[in-house]
Amino acid sequence: MAGKADAHEEIGINTRLAHMGPGPSERHGFVNPGIQRGSTVLFPNAQVMRSESQKYTYGTHGTPTTDALCEALNELEGSAGTLLLPSGLAAVTLPFIACLSAGDHMLMVDSVYAPARRFCENVLKRLGIEVDYYDPAIGIGLESLIKPNTRLVHMEAPASNTFEMQDVGAMAAVAKRHGCVVTMDNTWATPLYFRPLDHGVDISMHAATKYPSGHSDILMGTVSANAETWERLKAANRDFGLCVTADDAYQILRGLRTMGVRLAHHMDSALDIAHWLEGRADVAEVLHPGLTSFPGHALWKRDFKGASGVFSFVLKADRPEDWTRKAQAFLNALTYFGLGYSWGGYESLAVHVYLGDRRICKGPTTGPIIRLQIGLEDVKDLKADLERGFAAVREA
Numbered sequence: 111m112a113g114k115a116d117a118h119e120e121i122g123i124n125t126r127l128a129h130m131g132p133g134p135s136e137r138h139g140f141v142n143p144g145i146q147r148g149s150t151v152l153f154p155n156a157q158v159m160r161s162e163s164q165k166y167t168y169g170t171h172g173t174p175t176t177d178a179l180c181e182a183l184n185e186l187e188g189s190a191g192t193l194l195l196p197s198g199l200a201a202v203t204l205p206f207i208a209c210l211s212a213g214d215h216m217l218m219v220d221s222v223y224a225p226a227r228r229f230c231e232n233v234l235k236r237l238g239i240e241v242d243y244y245d246p247a248i249g250i251g252l253e254s255l256i257k258p259n260t261r262l263v264h265m266e267a268p269a270s271n272t273f274e275m276q277d278v279g280a281m282a283a284v285a286k287r288h289g290c291v292v293t294m295d296n297t298w299a300t301p302l303y304f305r306p307l308d309h310g311v312d313i314s315m316h317a318a319t320k321y322p323s324g325h326s327d328i329l330m331g332t333v334s335a336n337a338e339t340w341e342r343l344k345a346a347n348r349d350f351g352l353c354v355t356a357d358d359a360y361q362i363l364r365g366l367r368t369m370g371v372r373l374a375h376h377m378d379s380a381l382d383i384a385h386w387l388e389g390r391a392d393v394a395e396v397l398h399p400g401l402t403s404f405p406g407h408a409l410w411k412r413d414f415k416g417a418s419g420v421f422s423f424v425l426k427a428d429r430p431e432d433w434t435r436k437a438q439a440f441l442n443a444l445t446y447f448g449l450g451y452s453w454g455g456y457e458s459l460a461v462h463v464y465l466g467d468r469r470i471c472k473g474p475t476t477g478p479i480i481r482l483q484i485g486l487e488d489v490k491d492l493k494a495d496l497e498r499g500f501a502a503v504r505e506a
């Protein structure tokens with residue numbers, strides 16, 4: 111984007127998304143970059159091959175297409191370097207392996223994306239790494255859980271499924287004072303609505319599968335690191351050899367161009383529906399950080415620039431033995447909301463949330479929890495769909 115605008119001018123996010131990256135003059139005027147597929151890269155002679163002076167050397171180490179995406183993400187995250195990995199889960203777990211050794215201890219938020227907890231229990235513990243879980247609301251009380259061998263603190267805010275917020279800046283400062291690496295899963299907010307590295311986090315991870323893809327057709331994870339941790343991460347991934355295809359990198363780069371307008375639409379529709387749900391007699395609670403009634407609202411308002419389109423609500427149901435039947439009646443009556451995992455695409459989705467793996471932060475006890483991904487459909491049609499769900503619950 112250099113040279114296109116005065117460096118001191120405050121450039122809006124949608125303008126940045128539209129113009130970031132190398133200009134069209136470098137590709138014969140075509141607006142979009144090409145897709146460079148490849149494993150083998152040829153060297154002009156044996157001396158250059160030996161000298162490691164050539165920019166591209168082998169497909170797993172990057173291509174112009176994957177670099178274009180990494181540079182765009184570095185600009186959005188304020189990071190020194192970004193890794194592209196085959197899934198969001200790989201992006202969350204690779205930094206743990208890169209930063210932890212046998213005998214180390216890590217602190218993991220109890221409301222974490224469930225497969226990340228499974229990785230800690232199945233893989234890290236087997237490798238001799240101790241893991242303790244903390245309450246997302248702990249704040250600077252985190253300090254009391256830090257041991258002499260604590261090396262890493264992982265955060266995720268808002269939490270998966272229940273959306274608890276964390277005081278990221280204060281907690282990161284405490285962790286850093288004790289020499290820990292601080293990692294954060296920032297998938298929900300995207301770097302458009304929250305920039306973890308500006309709040310003291312070392313490594314920001316994303317499931318690019320969600321909003322950056324935006325169309326439920328690409329799986330990718332990204333890990334963006336500050337200068338202190340970047341070399342260590344890059345070295346770890348050189349050992350693993352994890353990479354993505356140029357075609358997928360191109361699609362994520364394409365998704366970023368429209369992510370600002372898509373997110374704004376997801377945000378407005380989701381807040382509209384969240385407010386509407388909050389006023390209903392058949393809803394016990396709405397779990398959305400953008401609602402003033404939500405316990406984490408003040409932190410969200412202080413730190414975040416916006417909210418994405420995923421939140422949960424609790425169906426009012428007094429007797430726990432009715433919960434599953436009522437949740438299933440609700441879901442089965444929906445037509446526009448698909449029943450499926452993941453989110454961030456253009457289409458709405460709904461799931462019955464399972465919190466059985468939680469230890470500390472057990473979530474609401476007022477009824478079954480339904481998570482909604484609000485897509486780009488018209489809000490009135492989505493509300494009519496949800497009305498069908500509530501009618502089915504009343505009959506169940």
Ligand SMILES: *Cc1c(COP(=O)(O)O)cnc(C)c1O
Binds near residue numbers: 223320
């Ligand atoms: C979906 C998700 C992931 C994993 O992404 P995949 O690409 O599906 O592996 C990680 N973290 C969060 C918060 C997610 O929602």
